[in-house]
Amino acid sequence: MLSAISGMQPRQLAAQVLNFALVLSTAFMLWKGLSVATDSPSPIVVVLSGSMEPAFQRGDLLFLWNRARNTQIGEVVVYNVRGKDIPIVHRVVRKFGGGIKPLRLLTKGDNNLADDTELYARGQDYLDRAADVIGSVKGYIPFVGYVTILISEHPWLKTVIFGLMGAVVVLQRE
């Protein structure tokens, strides 16, 4: 298989490498395009815990929108805890401020007994809408995100998938 690569002209090799690079960069730029359109750094997230059951299950794929900044009680938002980079999907149960004052939110998982003050960073007892929230849920596809849960729980899978993808794109020629 490798002899197929070593026998290539420089331009042919450059073209094969380009194919691979274009697959990766197109995926990345689509993601960034969606990010810019929704104004959210992470417009698609996967539900990692069962804290929002029965509304959302582990592995559900959520689509976020972050342009409507006047979040209402009852909306499901995704936020990052300060200092940690794990997105959490929970429902807004209380709001303070808004308008001229910065909007502050209190969230709770539907399936949790208590609200999220325990989850927030030390000394924080509410979410800052502008700084902490990365979007509110506008749609979802059940279960399809389960692959990413598998990948995050078994990191070696990522290496395997990435390696296979690379090999296929470089070696395949149609």
Next chain:
Amino acid sequence: MASGAGSKIAVYSLSDLKNTTDDALPNYLNSLKFKQSHYLSDVRLALGYSAVAIAGGTFYFDYTLGFEKTKGYTLWAVILYFILNSVFTYWIWAVERGTVYVGEWRGTQVKLQSHVKKHTPVYDLAVQYKPPKASSKAGSEWKRVETSAPFNTWFSADGAFVAKRFQQWLATEIPVIGQADPASAGKASNESSSVDVQLNALRATELAGLDAAAHGDKSKKSNKKGRSPR
């Protein structure tokens, strides 16, 4: 694979047949002192790699500075990326259109485009050429020759590429190549009736060479031998 000689391919794989043939074309023409122009593929590579560079830059700044600080630039990077990507695709589909060779031989410009119809083992070759002004009185205009041949004209049954047969086919069908390689052009017209015999002989003798075909009785014998296991 690029050289076309030596390695064998799967004869039922159309893309193998086409790619090996496409790769052999520039080798042959360049050996006839055609001067190859890489302008089409260079533009394609430049378009593709600029798009990739933009994506790479976006990734770097997004990673180091974060989304909020870079989103103004990211918007433009995304737009520019997809413009470049569209031009890249347009270039491949509308400008290159299967071009396998662009070059020039003694003032005659040539452009060869190859195509294979789905599930049809026939190599379609469209040749455009423009003779130098001095040689033709009707002015110098692009002429177009379209020709096609089944792949088994130059592939043996077990998937070996027979460069000589391919070169003879090209030299006979395409006037410019015929001028550049009169030996191949002449040979093909003289021996065209014995193509099958020659190829069968080639199969049997495991590509010992075209010389074997000269002996008719030998080739018939080995022909039987070669076919019996199938």
